[in-house]
Amino acid sequence: MNKKLIITIDGPSGVGKSTLSKLLAQELGYLNLDTGAMYRALALAAFRAQIDSQDDTALEKLCNATHISFEHIGDTERVLLNGEDVSELIRTPQISMLTAEVAANRAVRQAMVKRQRELAVEGGVVLEGRDIGTVVFPHAEVKIFLVASSEVRGRRRFLELQARGMETDLARTVSDVEARDLADYSRDISPLRKADDAVVIDTSELSIRETLEHILAFVEQKQSQLTEG
């Protein structure tokens, strides 16, 4: 019987993490945990309460008073903020930018990491984010780090926003992606970084299916090592 693994998928925005972790989780019959959605939901709560992203005390209070959860309806995953479905509201460019600021706060990261560990403690989970392989689950059995050029990632985000009916332009989306990269890579606490033992996959020239095949092959290899060992 296969062990229920913890699989981490980290990387910058627009690299394909969400799509791939969803498909990977479906393929393996695992739970999928989109940790970016948790930071986004908290940023939305901060926006509504008009809390400044530098106000540590207010953000800490907000974390304690906020319940973020997920609901699975068929194939779709909904993000709930204190029971309210905010799945669409957390994806606007404005909330995306605010999320990068809110996610740099120490109290916010502590609260989110604690919740992520609780949600994934049983194993059999694919978690996607920025610090999953380095901070949240440094002992995860499978760690993937996805990369792609900012042009490719910006274009993917642009098409995604268009498909959601949001007004945007390509150049602006690429520069937003680059601004968020800078914030994610350079923040003091839990910056976006590849874990030493993560496998790097460049998705610039790969289709989703091809990338998924790479990851599945790696998971299979890990499973047989664990069974033999």
Ligand code: DC
């Ligand atoms: O993956 P995403 O674009 O939904 O993430 C939204 C923001 O949250 C992004 O700026 C990075 C941040 N984030 C983080 O700091 N740590 C995570 N584990 C996941 C997301």
